[in-house]
Amino acid sequence: NRRVVLASRPVGAPTPDTFRLEREPIPSLEDGQVLLRTVYLSLDPYMRGRISDAPSYAAPVEIDGLMVGGTVCRVQESRHPEYAAGDWVLGFAGWQDYAVSDGKGLSKLDATKMQPSWALGILGMPGFTAYMGLTDIGQPKAGETIVVAAASGAVGSVVGQVAKELGCHVVGIAGGSEKCDYVVETLGFDACLDHKEDDLPERLAAACPDGIDVYFENVGGKVFDAVLPLLNPKARIPLCGLIANYNATELPPGPDRMSVLTGALLKKRIRMQGFIVFDDYGHRYGEFLEAVGPWVAQGKLHYREDVIDGLENAGEGLTGMLEGRNFGKLVVRVGPD
Ligand code: NDP
Secondary structure, three states: OEEEEEOOOOOOOOOHHHEEEEEOOOOOOOOOOEEEEEEEEEOOOHHHHHOOOOOOOOOOOOOOOEOOOOEEEEEEEEOOOOOOOOOEEEEOOOOEOEEEEOOOOOEEEOOOOOOHHHHHOOOOHHHHHHHHHHHHHHOOOOOOEEEEEOOOOHHHHHHHHHHHHOOOEEEEEEOOHHHHHHHHHOOOOOEEEEOOOOOHHHHHHHHOOOOEEEEEEOOOHHHHHHHHHHEEEEEEEEEOOOHHHOOOOOOOOOOOOHHHHHHHHHHOOOEEEEOOHHHHHHHHHHHHHHHHHHHHHOOOOOOOEEEEEOHHHHHHHHHHHOOOOOOOEEEEEOOOO
16 A cells, blocks of 8 residues: 655645655455545645644644545445445545545445546535635625636636626636636636736736626735725625645735735725635535536536646645646546546
């Protein structure tokens, strides 16, 4: 059994020394257990938080501990009454080939109805995040302007497409012309701006002639700086992620703009609310699947995966995601179907 453990806590971006690949015998089963073989491992930005020991909403991975992560697995062997060898399951087996489970936290997937790996993306945690953050906190109305960054990614792509379904004017922000073209031409956003080009504030103002009613925050940094002056009175900001800061080792250089932010929140009566999807909305997962599942089945929502081959490349994949090297939902193919 190959497994990737946390070798050291990175200062700044993760490096090859951050992770270590180990081998151990494949574990054996007791009654009531299943042996899972990982087919797909999800790579997600929250993993940068887990390899840090800064206080957060979840405990960090210990040094020498197995890296955590959502997985789509097949049951290799079962001594559990509800599972049979060959079943596809969604679980949280972490960065390894094999894991033993007592069935807690597993859910079966019907591979005849959907590509199983989609349970890690549009029909799983990132899609759920997009849907709840947008609809519950963003509360978009037809005709309003929605802006979302990391627009080609797992969360952003769903935010924008759902907002289009709800009749909004949708502007994405993404890194590079290839991602921007995809966001407009395939995902159907009204516009998409490249944050790597100059003059983002001016281009964003031109793309949002009626101001911004909902800013779905995935990124922070200079994208937020461009958004803030354009927010309309009573704008809503679902604060989902701040990926531009995840590798930061110190506060950004001054001047301190906190008073600009709080002044805008006050004068424009803006509502900005953070959320952690399963903590805050876990009880509404069924509602998400009922709303988004049919749109996916009807081909109304598009979905793009970026698949990395091999567990040994997972660490490099996570590092790349924090620099925008992924194009679509990042997953690792750990083993064959
Ligand atoms: P993505 O698939 O969007 O991949 C991350 C993307 O972030 C990159 O491709 C890149 O896109 C962008 N990015 C990376 N570094 C920077 C940077 N320094 N500046 C600007 N953009 C950057 O990831 P997800 O869709 O899985 O996650 C999106 C956000 O949602 C993250 O912030 C994540 O933490 C958050 N999240 C929050 C949850 C919650 O419960 N609150 C749950 C799930 C996700 P580009 O090249 O286009 O800039």
